[in-house]
Amino acid sequence: MAMIKTPVKGMPEQLPSDMEIREYALRLIKETYGNFGFSLIETPVIEHIENLTNKQGGENESLIFKILKRGEKLKEADNGEELCDSGLRYDLTVPLSRFYVNNMNILPYPFKALQIGSSFRADKPQKGRFRQFTQCDIDIIGDGSNLAEIELISATAEMLHRLGMGNFKIRVNDRRILKAMVAACGFDSGKYDDICIVLDKMDKIGVDGVEELLRKMELNKDGISKYCKMLADGTEYDMCGGFVGKHVKDSIDSAIADNMDTILSCVRAIVEGRGEVVFDPSLVRGMGYYTGPIFEIELIDKKNYSFSIAGGGRYDEMIGKFSDGKIAAPACGFSIGFERIVTILKDRGFKIERGGESIAYLLKPGLNTERVREVIVEVNKLRDEGKRVLISPRAKNIKAQIEKLEEYGYTRIVKIDN
Amino acid sequence: MAMIKTPVKGMPEQLPSDMEIREYALRLIKETYGNFGFSLIETPVIEHIENLTNKQGGENESLIFKILKRGEKLKEADNGEELCDSGLRYDLTVPLSRFYVNNMNILPYPFKALQIGSSFRADKPQKGRFRQFTQCDIDIIGDGSNLAEIELISATAEMLHRLGMGNFKIRVNDRRILKAMVAACGFDSGKYDDICIVLDKMDKIGVDGVEELLRKMELNKDGISKYCKMLADGTEYDMCGGFVGKHVKDSIDSAIADNMDTILSCVRAIVEGRGEVVFDPSLVRGMGYYTGPIFEIELIDKKNYSFSIAGGGRYDEMIGKFSDGKIAAPACGFSIGFERIVTILKDRGFKIERGGESIAYLLKPGLNTERVREVIVEVNKLRDEGKRVLISPRAKNIKAQIEKLEEYGYTRIVKIDN
Numbered sequence: 001m002a003m004i005k006t007p008v009k010g011m012p013e014q015l016p017s018d019m020e021i022r023e024y025a026l027r028l029i030k031e032t033y034g035n036f037g038f039s040l041i042e043t044p045v046i047e048h049i050e051n052l053t054n055k056q057g058g059e060n061e062s063l064i065f066k067i068l069k070r071g072e073k074l075k076e077a078d079n080g081e082e083l084c085d086s087g088l089r090y091d092l093t094v095p096l097s098r099f100y101v102n103n104m105n106i107l108p109y110p111f112k113a114l115q116i117g118s119s120f121r122a123d124k125p126q127k128g129r130f131r132q133f134t135q136c137d138i139d140i141i142g143d144g145s146n147l148a149e150i151e152l153i154s155a156t157a158e159m160l161h162r163l164g165m166g167n168f169k170i171r172v173n174d175r176r177i178l179k180a181m182v183a184a185c186g187f188d189s190g191k192y193d194d195i196c197i198v199l200d201k202m203d204k205i206g207v208d209g210v211e212e213l214l215r216k217m218e219l220n221k222d223g224i225s226k227y228c229k230m231l232a233d234g235t236e237y238d239m240c241g242g243f244v245g246k247h248v249k250d251s252i253d254s255a256i257a258d259n260m261d262t263i264l265s266c267v268r269a270i271v272e273g274r275g276e277v278v279f280d281p282s283l284v285r286g287m288g289y290y291t292g293p294i295f296e297i298e299l300i301d302k303k304n305y306s307f308s309i310a311g312g313g314r315y316d317e318m319i320g321k322f323s324d325g326k327i328a329a330p331a332c333g334f335s336i337g338f339e340r341i342v343t344i345l346k347d348r349g350f351k352i353e354r355g356g357e358s359i360a361y362l363l364k365p366g367l368n369t370e371r372v373r374e375v376i377v378e379v380n381k382l383r384d385e386g387k388r389v390l391i392s393p394r395a396k397n398i399k400a401q402i403e404k405l406e407e408y409g410y411t412r413i414v415k416i417d418n
Numbered sequence: 419m420a421m422i423k424t425p426v427k428g429m430p431e432q433l434p435s436d437m438e439i440r441e442y443a444l445r446l447i448k449e450t451y452g453n454f455g456f457s458l459i460e461t462p463v464i465e466h467i468e469n470l471t472n473k474q475g476g477e478n479e480s481l482i483f484k485i486l487k488r489g490e491k492l493k494e495a496d497n498g499e500e501l502c503d504s505g506l507r508y509d510l511t512v513p514l515s516r517f518y519v520n521n522m523n524i525l526p527y528p529f530k531a532l533q534i535g536s537s538f539r540a541d542k543p544q545k546g547r548f549r550q551f552t553q554c555d556i557d558i559i560g561d562g563s564n565l566a567e568i569e570l571i572s573a574t575a576e577m578l579h580r581l582g583m584g585n586f587k588i589r590v591n592d593r594r595i596l597k598a599m600v601a602a603c604g605f606d607s608g609k610y611d612d613i614c615i616v617l618d619k620m621d622k623i624g625v626d627g628v629e630e631l632l633r634k635m636e637l638n639k640d641g642i643s644k645y646c647k648m649l650a651d652g653t654e655y656d657m658c659g660g661f662v663g664k665h666v667k668d669s670i671d672s673a674i675a676d677n678m679d680t681i682l683s684c685v686r687a688i689v690e691g692r693g694e695v696v697f698d699p700s701l702v703r704g705m706g707y708y709t710g711p712i713f714e715i716e717l718i719d720k721k722n723y724s725f726s727i728a729g730g731g732r733y734d735e736m737i738g739k740f741s742d743g744k745i746a747a748p749a750c751g752f753s754i755g756f757e758r759i760v761t762i763l764k765d766r767g768f769k770i771e772r773g774g775e776s777i778a779y780l781l782k783p784g785l786n787t788e789r790v791r792e793v794i795v796e797v798n799k800l801r802d803e804g805k806r807v808l809i810s811p812r813a814k815n816i817k818a819q820i821e822k823l824e825e826y827g828y829t830r831i832v833k834i835d836n
Binding site for chain 1: 420421422423426429430431432434437441448453455457458459460461463464465466483484488501502503516517521524525526527528530536538540549550565568572679680688739742778783787790791794795804807808809811822826
């Protein structure tokens with residue numbers, strides 16, 4: 001059987017130059033979130049199939065890489081469903097919730113977690129989008145107050161600033177406001193999910209496009225115009241209270257708007273001069289598990305990067321699902337688009353500055369043992385001094401070899417001929 | 419469907435205290451190998467099933483987590499074999515070889531790679547042994563000389579030294595010497611693999627145990643006593659040449675012993691005072707892909723750690739298998755038992771020293787927006803100064819909360835009550 005040299009469809013490979021940028025970004029991310037008191041943890045990439053298919057993950061649940069049962073269990077399996085007992089995680093939030101419930105007795109409360117790891121989605125591969133990708137999530141479990149949202153957003157804004165991402169726009173909304181909007185328009189609450197799917201497209205199709213799609217659903221006409229008026233009016237309000245007071249006052253608890261306004265006010269104080277923070281009632285976010293505030297960050301650079309660079313929200317009910325409702329820990333998280341950050345750094349020609357000297361020793365083939373040993377000892381002394389020293393046999397095409405070494409940052413070439 | 423709170427069988431979870439040690443070790447590993455001129459790369463964890471089941475991986479091929487086909491392809495699949503088109507890698511060597519052939523035009527020659535990533539084996543889980551584990555490999559592709567072996571072993575010895583692993587023993591052998599031993603005893607070369615499986619157990623069962631097992635195979639009796647005499651005599655020789663000259667001279671090219679002796683001599687010069695380097699004709703190593711020198715490092719601490727901490731060897735034929743034999747690049751690699759290193763650091767009570775001040779702000783619930791904003795701004799000033807500052811609502815059990823925070827390294831607690 002021949003071996004296949006290309007990666008499996010949609011799988012990424014990171015070259016040395018890619019890795020330098022990734023490592024730089026990872027170091028900075030760990031340092032920044034560390035300063036904010038987040039603790040690094042790791043969860044396995046393989047998760048129970050039951051946990052991955054429990055309607056928490058929205059459309060990602062249809063994109064799971066499933067893992068075949070092994071041994072006796074496989075022999076017993078007799079239909080497609082039961083062939084698999086596990087799968088690769090599609091995000092880091094489901095595994096974190098499981099991890100928290102499993103380890104809560106030894107973790108602090110509230111617990112501030114930082115996770116960096118691979119997630120997997122059998123999505124249609126696109127340029128720069130892979131089926132295995134690094135996710136970087138921060139989560140606060142056990143803080144039901146808006147301090148959690150404020151900290152998550154502030155920390156991420158600081159991280160983006162330190163990475164030199166430029167000015168950004170932070171959009172915030174609340175799933176309960178989305179529900180109130182549906183109620184205020186007299187729509188059946190059973191239509192809420194479908195309406196959100198339409199609303200999620202507003203970025204691309206505008207309010208008119210949303211209106212057109214809503215008309216195709218069985219909704220009352222007055223409701224549709226009311227709904228679209230709200231959307232058109234949406235980002236006009238400096239504070240959420242203004243929007244809620246005008247449009248959905250009778251369908252919502254006013255504490256929800258107050259909560260949002262505290263978030264807006266505090267986050268604005270932190271990111272002042274680096275970006276804007278807006279209340280946006282058209283923000284949806286896809287994951288099924290969100291229950292309260294949701295938020296997203298995009299760069300103010302629509303020409304080049306018309307995508308969000310981080311997104312998250314509150315998911316107060318997920319921990320309960322892992323404990324049959326026995327443990328009710330509020331939770332809130334922010335997922336940073338690590339791959340997108342790396343893409344932007346690359347596009348902008350970001351270069352790593354290497355400290356210290358880099359030397360390459362090129363040895364003529366066939367030197368005797370004594371001479372090789374001498375050189376090896378010499379080279380290791382230089383390494384002990386902290387220098388980067390490479391030692392290789394001289395290639396036939398030495399010119400090409402040296403050019404490549406220079407590209408890799410070697411500034412001094414030492415040829416050993418005898 | 420209920421969600422399951424324990425990890426999938428054999429899957430590891432890393433707590434914050436685990437991660438501190440892991441991150442420390444990773445930083446040091448990257449730094450040391452970086453000094454030796456190794457470049458970090460990453461390959462995907464999902465690999466073609468064809469590449470994973472091509473008799474390169476020895477018994478690991480029976481431990482593969484296989485991934486179910488998706489969509490149309492799954493519908494077409496009609497038997498167990500064809501249900502899967504990919505699997506999780508069992509090591510980093512097969513993916514590296516594929517990566518090299520796929521990217522060779524843009525990589526240096528020779529190419530020195532450092533990989534750190536997860537591998538997966540559906541092995542019987544044991545204490546401290548998981549089915550997902552971090553591997554850390556260095557490889558040199560394109561260097562057919564023993565400079566590759568010397569560099570790999572020297573770099574790893576240096577890394578173990580910097581990690582404070584204590585004195586170690588490096589054992590080296592050559593697959594071709596193992597073959598010559600079989601030939602010199604008059605055994606059928608078809609029995610080579612089976613004999614190696616027996617020999618691989620010598621660590622546990624001794625020469626007598628090996629003799630007993632060989633007697634159960636259809637081998638000539640004189641050959642068996644000759645073979646066991648070689649083994650008993652094995653580590654008596656300072657240099658490989660002595661052993662080869664006495665026992666297998668007529669079954670092997672003398673250049674193979676010379677090659678080994680250069681490796682022994684150079685590596686001894688480097689690791690002097692930190693460990694011993696021995697030629698050991700009973701060293702086997704399991705992977706099917708090795709073709710020449712093989713090596714293993716164990717700590718000189720048999721009481722606590724009777725396992726190898728790193729192992730590797732030359733696999734000159736694998737690259738060719740990914741290119742239908744069109745590309746013949748020699749290759750040599752060393753895989754470091756990262757999980758074992760972490761276990762040892764933990765066992766020894768290794769503690770990370772945290773620099774700088776760590777402060778925890780505990781806020782009384784229900785403070786008004788202005789006050790929260792004020793505190794947030796104050797806290798962020800401290801963070802800008804490089805301090806680690808955590809901000810959390812005060813828990814009901816504040817005593818337990820503070821104790822946990824102190825355990826996490828917070829030395830100053832600031833209570834905000836109004």
